[in-house]
Amino acid sequence: MLEKNFDSVVIGAGHAGCEAALAIARLGFKVALFTISVDSIAMMPCNPNIGGSSKGHLVKEIDALGGEMGKNIDSTYIQSKMLNKSKGPAVHSLRAQADKKEYSNLMRRKMENEPNITIVQNEVIDIKTEKVDGRVVVKAVETYNHSIYNCKTCVICTGTYLNSRCITGDVYKEVGPNGLDSATFLTDSLRNLGINIMRFKTGTPARIDGNTVDFSKMEPQYGDENVVPFSFTNKPEDIEREQVRCWLTYTNAKTHKIINDNIDRSPLYSGIIKGVGPRYCPSIEDKVVRFSDKERHQVFIEPEGLYTNEVYIGGMSSSLPEDVQYDMYRSVPGLENAEIVRNAYAIEYDCIQSTECKSSLEMKKVDGLFSAGQANGSSGYEEAGAQGLIAGINAARKMQHKEPIILDRSSSYIGVLIDDLVTKGTNEPYRMMTSRAEYRLVLRQDNADKRLTPIGYEVGLIDEERYQKFLNKMESIDREIERIKKATTGNRPEVQDVLRKYGSTELKSGIHLSELIKRPELDYFKIAPIDKDRPELDYDVCEQVNIFFKYEGYINRQNKQIAQFKKMEEKKIPDDIDYNDVNSLRLEAIQKLSDIRPNSIGQASRISGVSPADISVLLVYLDYKGKQKNDNSTESE
Template identity: 55%
Template sequence: MNFEQAKSIEYAYEAGSFDVAIVGAGHAGCEAAHAASKLGLKTILFTLHLDALANLPCNPSIGGTAKGQLVREIDALGGIMGKVADQCAIQMRMLNRSKGPAVFSPRAQIDRSKYSVMMKKVLENQDNLFIKQGHITDLIVDDGKIVGVMTESKAIYRCKACVVCTGTYMESRTIMGEVISLSGPDGLPRSQGLSKSLKELGLPILRFKTGTPVRVNLASIDLSQMSIQSGEDDIPPFSFENEMKGLQVASIDEQVPCYSIWTTDETRQVIHDNMDRSPLYSGVIEGTGPRYCPSIEDKFVRFKDKSRHQIFVEHMGNDTNEMYLQGFSTSLPEQIQEQMVHSLPGLQKATIQRNAYAIEYDLVDPLSVKPSLESKIVDGLFTAGQVNGSSGYEEAAAQGIVAGINASLKVLNKEPMILTRSQAYIGVLVDDLVTKGTNEPYRMMTSRAEYRLFLRQDNCDRRLTPIGHEIGLIDNERFCLFEQKQAQIIEEKQRLKSTFTGPVPELVKLMEDIGMKPPQSGISLEELIRRPGITYDMVSLIDKNRKDFTTDIKKAVETDIKYEGYLKLEEAKIASFKKLEEKAIPQELDYEVISGLRLEAKQKLNALRPVSVGQASRISGVSPADIAVLLVFLEANKREFKHERL
């Protein structure tokens, strides 16, 4: 509806005027609201329930494979997820240690209720930010541009930009066997009306499904039948600022263990005997579910060669007895869930406190979204998080900070921040969604990133903190700490390169201890560290005058030296990639006039409107030959297009 139509509705009234309105206060909404308000924009954040800000309705954890990289990238830009997670961690681990540093990923088990409380506290104390419990049912658009939002109670809030972050709440319904409830996660209210408003504005709407496992009471289970999975010490904080200040996340003595078990033959039989009551296979569930996080019944159907599946039993927090059964989501009826849980080791007498359920929800087709996360259809309307087809808290938060920044830059009449695939996992995430689209909830994985050796969790600050500072999310004090850290890394690498040692007894012993032949002549400390099996710390035996650096600096120096050759190769690939990314395509270009392009390519390019040749090259159905034709056309017409910018 337009503004005049909104004002004409009975009982409608103007309740306020803001620069940026954020609809939804999940992980995307919280990051978007924090970014916009910190950049000086008068911002309002709407939530269906004030006590559910940054709710963790599924796994009570932050980070994990590829997701940990996203959290640290958010922090490096100036976001808040990492800092809040550091305060609420009850177990810390670094995943993929058996592989190279390119895929090291930090993960924290989180105190669920504390996380929500701490996030609310941070946002309530943020200047320029107003938080309002309210149900947005309509977007108000004049001449193709967002101008406001309307609540269920007919309150109109003017805005210059709007970020929709509805998560899994938009027209959602939860499903447990034959019981279907028109609600959001955890029995919270769902978003109604907004999906219809988006459809009326011309945005394509999809429908997805996800699910969550049961929660059981700790006092009712037998932990002695389970394998213990303890946390790890000396894991760096998610927040680089916390790391630079020497702040430690939960020490090993403060951490709680997780436990692992396996399903049994009885589990499999219970599920097999009740598949006729599974909403997933009876046709009750219409939405598409996540490929990489299937329900337990789906696992037994899809992976018939596996007789059992692993389940992790995890604490929900320090002040609750609730335990989360990771890997055991289901939409089977409550009675069947009881039988399934009681078939598991240590859970024979378990008391279920919350039942599992599946949830369906509406979302916007991400192919209708620009790389800035602004809609291609409505000017000033941005979308972020699961409403764009992603899954996971971290993927949502990553989009939230991008959308919050770009909504603010839009209001300030500045160019958007576009992170490329070579700059960040965030860039990979956004590019995959808006260029390739998705027909299922999208999950970030390290295998999706072509330049993952360059996109490590330990160097997110080097890649993104200068950008965050330039935009205004990183203050001068933090940026000064960052620059000091980088200067120390550069200085130490240069010192190691210019410091030589001969075959002294300490070096001979070091080399012999690891089964290597000692050098016969002088060798630089840099070259020593580059050798397999030798670490920066080990070289201290023959480098006794070195400075006492913090762990993050030592690791950065060691990684840079050991992987220098590989990093140079990757940098060369990135340079080639950037050439195509920097080749802008005019947005008004009619691909039908380009002779030599195949029909499918013309259709795809006209529909998706890529902003660069690089983005065009990643569109399904556009071949390398089509890209060659496009490059020739752009070169031949470059005078006409010389003022175009991404």
């Protein structure tokens, strides 16, 4: 029997596993990174893009903390677009179409060239533990061929591979994404550790040969002329390149009739699929049934890369039989002669009930065992990468004997994501959305570095050179804000010309520049011709100055709300509290609090089934216990 020693083991080399392994390795620990196939490292089995509404926020935050996803997509994108530009900055979200093969290849090279990472193509079948001072502690993992890899920490990043099966019509196969092997043993090991398992489902559309598509019947979709990088280490000019076109077409009455006529053959409705699917990303058959009043649905045709003819049929995920897929896709304008390269399919898989995790993403029942990504019931590459980074950081910090990094809801979208998962749980594949973030005006993607780079530096994933550049940027922003606050202008002719140009009321006397910026029709950029003392600044600095003045009142109001939120978060609950001892707590509250084990009153208040009255009772109890402890301490003195 082969036996090896590592500091940490990461199970799975998808987007969560890559971020986890890199974080642990870059913090100085030896990592064994296990994957079903080396060719699947950072694979994109579904949509070939990174970012999107709210997901772009996550990628910028990953980068601000020192993760890799942002840099990787900046190097491999083939089209980039800022979504929601017509709306306020809180919901601006960057999205980039990837060359999916190049994205995977580049991330694989980074894994291979990281000296502290050892890649192992093998299936992990068991997690070994031991009892230490009454606690269950991770000790090692066992592979399919019975090799033992001893470790101090372990991060589960199994994605959709646990007991996975892919389904097309009434045909299914016990495989993972893209026909790779399923991981068939680890679920039993987790159950033996007392960890609760759920069964979820997701899916993907067909891939079609681009040579068989008539693009003349579709609307071209172009990337942005001025590209915004995902990584704060890049400037726009660093990543400029020629971009590909994507295309927009629509389903129609014929498409919907084909689907309705064959709905009994859909495994979603025939009962073959047992897992719960994503409500916010339904299959086309689900959309047609649930939204029967809609005459058409958008279909995006997206190239999978520069060196393949395969195109992705966004918006038409399906698990209908192959013959129905052909009829359905060929009913869409431009796809009349489409040839399917890869059929659409649904995939069912096991995942961990996310409330089994602490806010650090460490398992409550096993010390040193962490979990991240779709293994926790979330969906999406970005959600996976964000969790993988935090799990990796905290696995390393556990080995450093340091407190875990826990991001709260007021600090980041990552904090919202993890808090939702570990506090509320999820009964469907979880998807991040801007509406989930209460403080989204403060948690913009453009200021992710301001919010999180100091944490990345403190952790050790942001180097000194990058940190000094960050500090210089923050200083430039503060200096320009102070200058603008003091700067004024009069009613000179050239000033009135600028105001007339943008339909703004002309001046009768002098005014502060900050007041002009706050006018709805003006901004920091538009008043540049009348701001003679303005220094030459990078665009991202100017953007922060503009947002500061345009939204100052709203941001101040939200900061006050955050201050109130933090007061509740600072009211800590002892780890050893027995909720059965708290008089007047309802039975449901006792059960939920005992299960989730919240670390603060704030977290407790967000648990479904815990009422405001329960929180009041809990506060009184904690106050009483605190006074009792102080009295005992005084007596002993």
